[in-house]
């Protein structure tokens with residue numbers, strides 16, 4: 001394996017730190033120690049299909065070990081009882097270490113997840129640093145409240161906010177580092193300990209992060225990583241009787257099962273699931289803004305974006321013009337090797353994902369869609385797909401209703417505001433939506449009527465650590481980010497004192 005990796009690295013010119021990391025043997029991270037396990041799984045590089053690394057594949061015993069470590073840490077007060085300022089300091093140090101290792105982390109993530117490195121540095125790693133610092137700042141600001149009570153006698157009543165305990169967190173492959181940081185920053189800030197399961201396809205960046213956790217001084221058991229399959233490690237984790245909270249990001253079908261397992265143990269659960277987010281474009285919209293928004297959502301990260309604006313409804317007066325402008329920009333995108341700074345779009349994550357995207361394009365064609373750009377298999381090595389625009393679609397088509405999770409945008413014309421709202425809401429998902437118009441009153445009407453966890457006006461896919469993110473309908477429930485996320489990891493205890 002080392003030979004394969006070394007040759008590849010030399011050809012690509014990654015930093016020495018990346019090269020050394022890829023060559024190191026990999027293990028689960030439990031109680032600040034590395035635990036190998038018998039079976040291993042191959043990690044493939046989506047740009048080439050070649051072998052990038054091998055990592056251990058955990059089982060129920062590995063999960064038991066990690067949950068026990070997290071419980072020991074929590075109950076001993078290591079981390080959970082540290083002063084808020086001590087926790088804040090370690091998390092800030094961790095954010096600094098990520099920043100110092102940004103290039104290495106971005107290279108690892110780009111190779112592992114098929115991400116164009118420029119965007120990966122800015123969004124995946126840079127965005128994660130912001131989230132970690134933001135949540136670290138909250139460690140010192142978790143307060144209960146005094147309550148005025150009206151019962152007879154004299155009483156002093158107040159609430160205490162306490163960490164829920166051990167969190168089982170599961171993340172998908174489309175933002176391996178970023179989603180993991182979203183999952184771990186808030187619970188660690190408030191004093192929970194965590195067992196995190198990365199996606200099977202993209203385990204590497206969390207192992208590098210674990211090395212940084214050691215350097216930052218996170219105590220043993222506060223943060224643990226178990227690698228492996230969802231059907232084994234994921235299931236063992238969410239069903240474990242000794243965890244106190246489940247936090248899941250992934251597909252809706254898997255999320256429903258995860259939610260049921262959590263409820264069976266009466267554990268609270270956060271579910272960040274799939275999406276098919278509409279962009280609604282009125283005739284008075286700035287078309288360049290619309291084009292830019294498609295670039296930052298449905299064509300960014302090869303369209304493997306939960307909140308991607310993957311169906312666009314355009315008022316008929318500007319429909320052809322808008323479709324043409326989007327197609328022109330999409331067709332000019334630089335699709336290439338992920339480590340090239342000029343690359344705008346890398347490959348799909350896997351052969352299976354590429355096949356699924358191509359199948360959806362074929363379904364769209366058979367349903368009567370007009371292919372305005374892309375739509376072909378570019379061939380060659382790796383799992384590349386073309387930025388694709390399917391026009392003249394309607395809401396009864398599968399390509400309009402189902403999450404494709406690739407760089408495929410479907411366009412549908414509409415005539416009236418009422419029609420646009422009805423079409424946009426006619427979907428099982430409700431993660432996000434956007435509206436493009438110069439009419440402020442109309443924008444506000446749409447904001448209120450669109451069924452989505454986030455609505456953007458004249459932009460799409462803007463995300464910040466201070467704004468909560470999460471869906472409605474089949475996109476799940478609960479929020480990541482913002483102060484709202486902290487409550488998912490806190491218990492409120494009411495305290496009464498008779499005076």
Ligand code: NAD
Nearest residue numbers: 171172173198199230234235250251254272273274275306
């Ligand atoms: P997935 O549901 O297949 O897997 C997600 C994670 O769950 C992986 O770590 C996987 O190993 C694990 N898993 C699989 N089966 C499991 C089981 N039975 N029990 C417990 N864990 C199990 O999703 P994916 O293909 O990795 O990711 C793509 C999906 O994630 C898309 O639907 C996308 O929209 C969604 N997503 C949502 C958000 C959001 O914030 N709403 C963000 C990113 C991705």
